[in-house]
Amino acid sequence: MGSGTPMFRVRGLELSLPDFANKPPLGRAPMVDILKGLDFDIEAGSVLGIVGGSGSGKSTLGRTLIRLLEPTAGSIAFEGRDIGHLDEATLRPLRRRLQMIFQDPMSSLNPRRRVGAIIADPLRIHGLDRINARVDEALDHVGLPGSFRARYPHELSGGQRQRVGIARAIAMRPDFILADEIVSGLDVSSQAQVLNLLENLVRELGLTVAFISHDLSVIRRLCSQVLVLNRGTIVEYAPVERIFDAPEAQYTRELLDAIPLPDPDQPGW
Amino acid sequence: MRDGRGTVKRKAGLRLWLSGGWLAIVALLTLLAGWISPHDPLAQDLFAARLPPFWVDGAEPGFLLGTDSLGRDVLSRIIYGGRIALTVAVIAGLATAVIGSVLGLIAGYYRGWADAVISRLVDIWMAFPPVLFAILLIAVLGTGLWSIVIAIIVIDWTRFCRVVRAEAMNQSQMDYVSSAVVAGHVRAAILWREIGPNVLPTIVALLTLEMGIAVIVEAILSFVNLSISTDAPTWGGMIAEGRISIHQAWWVLVCPLIVLFLTVLAFSQFGEGLKDRFDPVLR
Ligand SMILES: Nc1ncnc2c1ncn2[C@@H]1O[C@H](COP(=O)(O)OP(=O)(O)OP(=O)(O)O)[C@@H](O)[C@H]1O
Ligand SMILES: [Mg+2]
Numbered sequence: 263m264g265s266g267t268p269m270f271r272v273r274g275l276e277l278s279l280p281d282f283a284n285k286p287p288l289g290r291a292p293m294v295d296i297l298k299g300l301d302f303d304i305e306a307g308s309v310l311g312i313v314g315g316s317g318s319g320k321s322t323l324g325r326t327l328i329r330l331l332e333p334t335a336g337s338i339a340f341e342g343r344d345i346g347h348l349d350e351a352t353l354r355p356l357r358r359r360l361q362m363i364f365q366d367p368m369s370s371l372n373p374r375r376r377v378g379a380i381i382a383d384p385l386r387i388h389g390l391d392r393i394n395a396r397v398d399e400a401l402d403h404v405g406l407p408g409s410f411r412a413r414y415p416h417e418l419s420g421g422q423r424q425r426v427g428i429a430r431a432i433a434m435r436p437d438f439i440l441a442d443e444i445v446s447g448l449d450v451s452s453q454a455q456v457l458n459l460l461e462n463l464v465r466e467l468g469l470t471v472a473f474i475s476h477d478l479s480v481i482r483r484l485c486s487q488v489l490v491l492n493r494g495t496i497v498e499y500a501p502v503e504r505i506f507d508a509p510e511a512q513y514t515r516e517l518l519d520a521i522p523l524p525d526p527d528q529p530g531w
Numbered sequence: 532m533r534d535g536r537g538t539v540k541r542k543a544g545l546r547l548w549l550s551g552g553w554l555a556i557v558a559l560l561t562l563l564a565g566w567i568s569p570h571d572p573l574a575q576d577l578f579a580a581r582l583p584p585f586w587v588d589g590a591e592p593g594f595l596l597g598t599d600s601l602g603r604d605v606l607s608r609i610i611y612g613g614r615i616a617l618t619v620a621v622i623a624g625l626a627t628a629v630i631g632s633v634l635g636l637i638a639g640y641y642r643g644w645a646d647a648v649i650s651r652l653v654d655i656w657m658a659f660p661p662v663l664f665a666i667l668l669i670a671v672l673g674t675g676l677w678s679i680v681i682a683i684i685v686i687d688w689t690r691f692c693r694v695v696r697a698e699a700m701n702q703s704q705m706d707y708v709s710s711a712v713v714a715g716h717v718r719a720a721i722l723w724r725e726i727g728p729n730v731l732p733t734i735v736a737l738l739t740l741e742m743g744i745a746v747i748v749e750a751i752l753s754f755v756n757l758s759i760s761t762d763a764p765t766w767g768g769m770i771a772e773g774r775i776s777i778h779q780a781w782w783v784l785v786c787p788l789i790v791l792f793l794t795v796l797a798f799s800q801f802g803e804g805l806k807d808r809f810d811p812v813l814r
Binding site (some may be wrong): 328354360362364369371372373374375384387 | 705706707709710711712713714715716717718725728729
């Protein structure tokens with residue numbers, strides 16, 4: 263990749279969806295603006311944290327980046343090429359390079375397919391070779407034994423399911439991974455394990471990641487850049503140290519204040 | 532009970548085996564009717580009229596379930612009647628399931644104008660009272676086995692369509708569908724390979740229910756003489772005839788009634804049993 267061109271260059275990104283809740287009995291549903299003109303870049307090899315309150319548009323932004331949604335206006339340049347309005351057939355070769363890990367692994371793994379098939383399927387679609395070897399390798403990467411191939415998702419623990427979700431994404435050898443609240447459904451110890459795993463994978467595989475979270479302490483550990491989103495607009499976009507040491511926006515300070523800090527003077531209760 | 536790990540087998544065996552066993556027996560008897568049936572179901576013998584079933588005094592050895600007022604063997608008539616009932620159940624059930632499910636899947640997954648057209652059609656369709664609809668159809672088509680089958684399909688495809696559409700919409704919201712898009716699947720493949728298998732248990736449950744309903748509908752139509760030709764043995768026709776001679780020969784009414792009841796019950800229980808036994812997803 264030519265240096266100078268970021269992996270993603272997003273300009274004036276807008277997205278509106280029909281609001282069926284307020285649809286008049288006759289006529290069209292009104293449109294609600296969910297993303298209101300966003301500008302940012304994602305450098306290759308960086309980890310971008312996306313934070314913001316519930317409903318601020320984080321998931322919508324992430325899903326638009328990897329073109330699960332089509333933007334209403336603006337451009338999404340991936341390696342210099344605008345992918346904002348490509349049709350599904352043109353996007354397909356790019357899909358291998360843009361992967362996603364979902365928040366709820368129970369919902370994102372088809373309950374009627376075995377782990378092996380879940381990981382192998384995307385590889386098959388893209389006509390990759392050595393599928394068996396790749397599946398084993400991916401399972402090994404996320405620390406699951408090969409015997410898990412024969413299991414159904416409901417036969418795994420929450421943390422194991424999320425590892426399968428990660429294995430499915432990395433088996434494709436993508437360049438970019440969107441991780442949308444990937445630990446918020448897990449208990450504390452699985453959270454730490456999954457985060458460690460992701461951290462190692464990012465380093466090992468040289469992945470570029472957009473990491474969505476409402477937990478700033480996780481962002482601090484993982485990310486190089488942070489994008490703070492509020493009601494569909496960017497309130498702050500800066501390197502991670504700046505966000506934590508010298509936040510500019512009031513909204514960012516509020517988010518920072520909400521982090522529960524371990525207080526040495528107070529006995530835990 | 533589920534404990535998270537490992538396959539937890541529920542004790543659903545008995546229901547599945549009893550209902551499946553009964554359906555298998557009925558299916559086998561009707562398939563092999565030509566060899567198994569002890570008598571010609573239409574052969575009358577006025578000297579052997581109203582013979583009681585085997586456990587009642589005065590029974591004749593050749594007539595296990597006795598004879599009716601024209602001296603026709605009740606067991607043979609039940610077997611041949613079952614042939615008609617099961618034919619209607621299988622053909623009408625499968626055709627209804629296929630038509631309703633395909634339309635329901637398309638409406639629920641693709642949404643848009645396809646959904647608008649299909650849903651509107653279902654709404655209008657369901658505004659007709661079904662019994663009136665059935666009688667009207669038979670009046671137009673004439674009586675006969677195929678008229679019953681067509682009437683059932685025409686009336687009941689909406690049941691599948693509505694339920695399958697709702698379930699397909701439900702499944703479309705799941706992240707595994709988004710994940711299939713990320714993987715690069717084409718839409719038709721997502722519907723067929725990802726959503727289809729998750730809607731299948733619903734379709735199977737509806738199908739067995741529909742087969743039971745088809746058996747009842749066939750019985751009712753033959754009871755009111757709107758089924759196939761009057762002298763062909765049908766369970767509903769036997770019940771109608773048995774009603775007249777209930778005081779002299781109760782078995783002519785009771786035997787087909789019990790068989791009808793058990794068959795309808797077996798169909799619904801079989802669906803439930805299948806779901807418990809073969810669904811890998813324990814919720
Ligand atoms: N399909 C949709 N139709 C209409 N509005 C939607 C749709 N999906 C999301 N929204 C709205 O868009 C806004 C942003 O949603 P989004 O899921 O992106 O938020 P989020 O930041 O990911 O929140 P959370 O932290 O709760 O996951 C919300 O107000 C939501 O109600
Ligand atoms: Mg979200």
